[in-house]
Amino acid sequence: MSAFADQVYVLGRRSVVRTVRQPANVVAPLLFPMLLLAVNSGGLKAETNLPGFPTNSFVAFALAVPFIQGALFATMNTGTDLARDIQTGFLNRLTLTPMRGIALLCGQLGGVVVLSLVQAAVYLGVGLITGVRIASGPAGVLTLFAFAALVGLAFGALGAFAALRTGSGEAVQSLFPAFFVFLFISSMNIPRNLIEVTWFRDAATANPVSYLLECVRSLIITGWDGEALALGFGIASVVAIVALVASSWALRVRMARS
């Protein structure tokens, strides 16, 4: 194993170990999206009677939401972990080793991706147990896992950027409500074409989160929808690239050793 790969591996393992040893960081991303799914599936089930609603199973429709919510938790966890490393001086310790800065980022985000895959498995498992059938089949399930990993990476990198820029766990936590606003003004609870309030429909259409949800939803409900997949993967990739570049730059500034 090369020195760089070894560094990424040990830092990724640390990220996973840290997460596992903080039960709240494991339970919250699994429990809260599932609770919201249960509440919404019970309360909004009547929506399936609307003409044009894409499925008669609200659980199948709403199952996309936990994927994005889980990624939001990934943002918080990555950000607060990194901010803690900065505040405790642990980053200085790492800075004094021959570690390459990018290895820290890769390791940290590698841990997030692992957690995202575990979360995706749980969400899908709950969906299958409650009767949801994945329209795109086994290949679609694999695609869902790939998408979950990509979204986790993108949102995790955003959290890392916030932490590296501010060095403050509180600042990272304050992003959470802002991200939730994006989630709530999306097509989270109803398809965009069925939103009657114009401003809300326009906001949901402009909101990239809607396309992330619709990508997941298409694989579960519709099957293989090229446009939804292209938009979902495209937006997640752009966010991931921009966030990775930004966080790499922020890390370089933070580790400004001579």
Next chain:
Amino acid sequence: MPDPAIQADELVRQYKKGPRAVDGIDLAVQPGEIYGFLGPNGAGKSTTVHMLTTLLPPTSGSARVAGFDVVHQGAQVRMHIGAALQEAALDPLLTGREHLRLQASLQGIPRAERTKRSDELLGRVGLREAADRKVRGYSGGMKRRLDLALALVHRPEILFLDEPTTGLDIQSRTALWGEVSRLASEDGVTVFLTTQYLEEADVLADRVGIIDHGRIVAEGTPAALKAEVGRSTVEAIPADAADVERTATILDRFGELVPSTKGAAVRLEDGHVGLAEIVRALDHEGLRAENIQLHQPSLDDVFLAKTGRSLEGAGDEDEQGLAMESA
């Protein structure tokens, strides 16, 4: 004489809109030496360490560590140094052993050697039994010892310890002193140690640099520094207050009389005059003494002589002053 392990020339660090934390420091630390950097809080000790360890670029001046320039050859400097900075920078969720393995991996120690090296260091700092406990359950002393072990993973030639015993109980402090002394005497490690404790600098350091307001105000061996500010003083308090004048007359033979509130005191002229000779002289004259004390100059006397303030509480005074200025 070999090249210094650490050399700084006119090293300056000026913070934006802030004070000149380090204001033109010159120093040279020889290989294998323990150099104590003594000063109150806010004197510039940690800023100096950050510059010498490449964590902070100097505003001006230059420094070489292990023969490499801290600004232009940072990577080479880091390969030769270990550092335990002011706060024990540990991950509370990892165990001691996990810390050491992580550090060994990042320092590029071959996989096959990591376990052996970790076990060796855990044993050396007395953490073998606590090795598999999470660090959040460690005491302050245990954290400091683990921090030291982490700094030693890659067998550095030069070790920077930034206030390594602050907040530790005397037992932990003594254990750490023992390990630092051993590192220098047996392994030949050069140690740059910052401290605000006079006793620590006195006991550990081969040479001491006293820093105040970002400048080195005195430098030398503890003995030389103390000798520079004054000779030992003997104070004798007679059992009968009426004998104070007679006592002073006898003490006058041994040096220059200095004021004493209860008895008589003399600053010894000859460094070789012992307390026993004074006791014998008093006894010979039939004087009964209630108390006889030998006062030797301390590093605090050195600090007082150089700055006009006592080191004890000097940092607090500075901080109060700053608080009043900003209020």
